[in-house]
Amino acid sequence: MDMSYLHHAGSAFATIFVVATCTMRTMIPLRVFGIMANVLLIAISIPTHNYPTMALHAVLLPLNIYRLRQMLQLVQDVKKSVNSDLSMEWLKPFMTKRPCKAGEILFYKDEKAEDMFYIVSGRYRLVESGIELPVGAIVGELGMLSPTNERTQTLECIEPGMVLSVSYSQVEELYVQNPEFGFFFLRLASARLFENIDKLEARLMKQDAPALPMAPQHA
Template sequence: MTWVEAIGWLGAALAITGSAMRTIIPLRCIGIATNVVSLSYASLMHLYPSMTVNLILLPLNGFRLYQMLRLIQKVKVASKSDLSMDWLKPFMSQSSVKAGEILFAKGDAANCMYYTLSGRFRLRELGIDLPQGRVVGEMGFLSPENRRTQTLECLESGDVLSITYDQVRQLYFQNPEFGFYFLRLTTERLFTNMERMESEIARLRSRAVNPATSEEAISA
């Protein structure tokens, strides 16, 4: 076997190895190595169709690898950073809300989430007042059949920004920073609700174990 034939067999082995790869970055790396070896072999053997194919695939594989590495870097930065909602505001629509108005009720079909600019709002079932600068309504995006899990009532007139779930989906897949912000936001809400539920269960158990003490506390 000559050294030229060895190069050809090496290119064939790399091509087979690349086909067995399951992850995209090693696949692109093997693809680049295959293109370089195959291009060298085709040049030595004057195989012009093969040369043309590898001349096209080599920069294409290199560009795709560069894109993937940049995306991974963005994701790493996004996972460690705090995201301000200011950049999201241009994608949202502003509206005024009057005191006593219900923005959404528990069980309603959910199609958007809100950001409170001014005024005061309350999640009725939980009895939680929301200050300015809070995102609300995102749980409907994750709930079964996109149904509201709480009722949002306006206590004092103010302004809110809203964004539809269709826009949220687009931003989620296009922007790693927003994707990680949304995951952190929903996870934080879920853990907060779990802690509240555990506290309520502990309180009810305490009353069940010491009913006399509870009655004395109530009468006092």
């Protein structure tokens, strides 16, 4: 077989794949087409002895596969959280550690919101509602959904501990890369909002419940 013909034909197909990746707006199809282009260019490079091209795409291929697997796993974890315990463990790889001291205010009501927090240890309280947040809870996501991006409550640390933080811009990047992630993230955040509302209503009902009359004391 004419190697020059094979080279030109393969290069033409590879160019089509590369151009297609430029038209992709989301990360998963972009990675899929990138993998296909890597495999094709490696296959072309072997018979034509184009070793630099082969080496380049031999490096890019596992990277594209890893990123694709990472994004698919992220979407799967978000779906699982929506259908189970509303956990946001899947966000931890994208977050940074922040130690907190007792009495420290992590954010104030009505201030501009730029990040959300995952509670690793310690005790924290939403001041206005009096709700204490357990370890494993995420807080601050509502500011991202608010039209004004403002905090709806004040968060205070009442016992030293550690939180993980992630900026809204990082979450937005994940959404742009994969709209399916964004859809399930909104469902998850909405479910957590309704859960918080139910907790607050239950607490108000408990506070408003009339006290039972005490039984008369007999000497």
